[in-house]
Amino acid sequence: MAGSAVIEEQKFSLQEVLDTFKLCLSENQDVYVEHYVAGWRGLVKFMNSLGNVFTFISKDAVNKIQILVNFLNGENGSHYVTIQSMVKYELDNQLVDLDKRGSHPESGSRTLLRLHRALRWLELFLERLRTSTEDSKTSVMCADAYNESLSQHHPWVIRKAAGMAFCVLPGRPTFFEVMNVGGAEKVVDMLGDAVPMISKVYQITEDLYSQNNLLELP
Template sequence: SFKESESGTPLAAVAEAFEELARSLETRSEDLKVSAFSDACSLVSVLFGFLGFAFKFAEMEYVSKVNDLIEASKMYDTLNNILDYDVEHDTVRKQGSHSRNLRRVRLGLDLIKALFERFLSSDECSLKEAASTAYGQVCAPFHTWAVRKAVGAGMCTLPTREQLLSRLNETEKSAPKEMRRYINACIPIIEYIDNLFLSRKISLDW
């Protein structure tokens, strides 16, 4: 269950966590630690609770990938170490590998970023529209037909924009600020993760 941070809302807590991660990347220009990264990612899963029962499966899928990275943090210090291991063993794209799960979690972060961007682009935009567009852009290209169909059906069960905001303890006035904080913090983090693959000549078309 969600523990309220001093800043109050779940969205603010998520924004805070990713800002801290982005800062560690920027100021110490350090390799991202597996533990710091997976901790921030696990915080995101609180948002699923506000989307309703149909997204239980998406939540389990996301959480299992994040938990795998938390598990990996016991053996690997940095995300670079994970990639090094999988490159050496030719398991980067192998189902269940830490590198593959990192790639999946990164898609989840990007999905939320795209959703917030849609959400901010106009207050006419319903949650269902915003989520469908974001999913189509970010995740659908990498998902099977069956998964895309299931997600499409689930979209119809999403709460309304107003319901979501009220469940998140936000308003049309307060939410945009937190969403922007998350979007801005995520940009360098997503870029950093993509570079872990690209710098090793691994394409991102999977």
């Protein structure tokens, strides 16, 4: 029974991701770090449920999630409740590596930026899945989404490995199956709710980082 409980825990649920990203935003449109991280845990399950194809991203995401959780649970955790409060606190206290000296390689702001960039790729890919047809190639959709977003932040070696990984992606029915929602129509409907929520959280974060000149943190 314990084994099946573990398997169940690791099972991806699109509904869970939708619910979590809905919780991300406060009334003032601040982004709660706790729910952002929880949403990312769900997205990691999504990537892992498709085998080892996305390991190069999911492993890094797990590492970044843990760093943010440590900040949230740390002595200054009250400053890390929202992305907005985190950025303000770290900038006010010179805890962000703005001058490329490597003095704060794991600041919360830098760590979240890495997840933020990957979130854009997943948002674009999920939207392509939503609007795709049965015979659409997931490898092409995923590669196009990657090239539009995350690839520009990766060195050539990783871009090459990613291109090869995408070539062996399963077909659209497999992706829809791992969503654990039901038939294709239900998946498309739920993606229609989930993608805009992810997009909204992404855009609020993007605007915040842009206003504070943090989008190119080393």
